[in-house]
Amino acid sequence: MVVVLGLLAAVLALPTVHAAFSATTSTPGNSLAADRLSPPPALSATQTCSYATTALRGALASTASTPLALGVPTATQPGDVLVAQVAYDGTSPLTASSGWQLVRADSSGGVVTSAVYWKVAAASEPAATFARPNGEVGDMVGGIVAYRGVRPGAPVADGQTGSGATATTPALTTQVPGVVVVHLLARNAGHPPAPSGTGQLWTLGSDSETVTAADEPFAGPGTVPQRSSTTSGATTAWTAQTVVLRPAVQHVGATLSWTASPSTWAEGYRGERVVGGVVQATSAVPYGTTTAADAGLANGTTYTYRVRAYRGSWVSADVTRTLTTSC
Structure with missing residues (x-):
């Protein structure tokens, strides 16, 4: 009887299956x-x-006394991303057509300002108008470039200013591959050539300012190369801006x-x-x-x-x- 009770006690002392292997x-x-x-x-x-392949649709430039009307490239399609550059003497902010958003404006020496805008193209996109404040007069010059396959959001941009013969664009860093880099130059006198290694989009002058735009692909990610444009003999004020357009996400x-x-x-x-x-x-x-x-x-x-x-x-x-x- 004592042996039986001892065995029973030993069995009861063992953990249950559920306790030993709790789920x-x-x-x-x-x-x-x-x-x-x-x-x-x-x-x-x-x-x-994965990203869309970007492509240039076209570019147009024009000059006029305020207000300045810039036509949209004829090949533009709805959903394309538009970038506009407007240069003028002075530093007053401009009024832009509805839907155009200011990316940045850079002024040099108080004598030349280059303002950059962007917009997603709508169906039958009309010309864009940029005007000085009421009462201000003066000539203006600029252009619009259109791209397909670009992300519909505010582009990354930077700018720097100076004076003298050589204008140098700022360095920017991109985190994504396959970007388009647009370089925008403006001077209050003299014609800045498109930087080496880029494709010219426009170069046009008014009575007071001259603008040049050029673009290039950049494989990325990484630091976008700086580009220089030398106007021989020039001592005038300049602005140099870089705009990075990221490809649309597919x-x-x-x-x-x-x-x-x-x-x-x-x-x-x-x-x-x-x-x-x-x-x-x-x-x-x-x-x-x-x-x-x-x-x-x-x-x-x-x-x-x-x-x-x-x-x-x-x-x-x-x-x-x-x-x-x-x-």
Whole structure:
């Protein structure tokens, strides 16, 4: 009798099956598996981006006393991005046609100002008008250039000013590949040539100012090269501006990579894409696979990815990684 009671006490002292193999899920079928199935030790998520190919539609320049009307290049299509340069003597701010947004204005010596504007072209885009404040008179000169495949947002731009024969554009850094760089020069006398290595868009003078615009592709990402334009013998004031047009985003995706689960008897991995606590998509791959691709993402959105090992109805704990897309 004493032996029997001793054995019974020993059995009661053992932990239950559920206590020894507690699961991270509430389903009875998983109670044995969670501690046996190990999750992948590490997970990474990297964004993937593809971009449109940019192309020049055309460019037009004109000069007139205030107000200045600039025509849109004839090949312009709805959705194209337009960039306008307007140069004039003095420093007063201009009034622009509806929809045209100021990127920046740079003045040199109080005698020449170059103002840069941008807009997304609408159907049958009309000419743009730029005017001095009421009561001010004076000549103006400028141009508009149109591009397709450009991101419909404010471009990155910078400018610098000086005087003398050589005008040098500022250096800018781009985080994306395949950009278009537009260089805009203005002088209060003399004709600045297009910088070496660029393609001239326009060069035109009024009674008081001369403007030159040129562009070039830049593979990027990285620092856009500075360009110089020398007007022989000139001692006049100049402005030099650089505008970087980023290509439109076509596709945003993600590449996931993880370390294999130590549980080599697992059948594979299951993954989830989650936004705001809601599961948007699920997938599964066999155990020997440790990468996956995700497509159809939105730019500027935060995603959480979950990956777990599984065998039948048994699953491991999740390994997670958050990714905010920024193409």
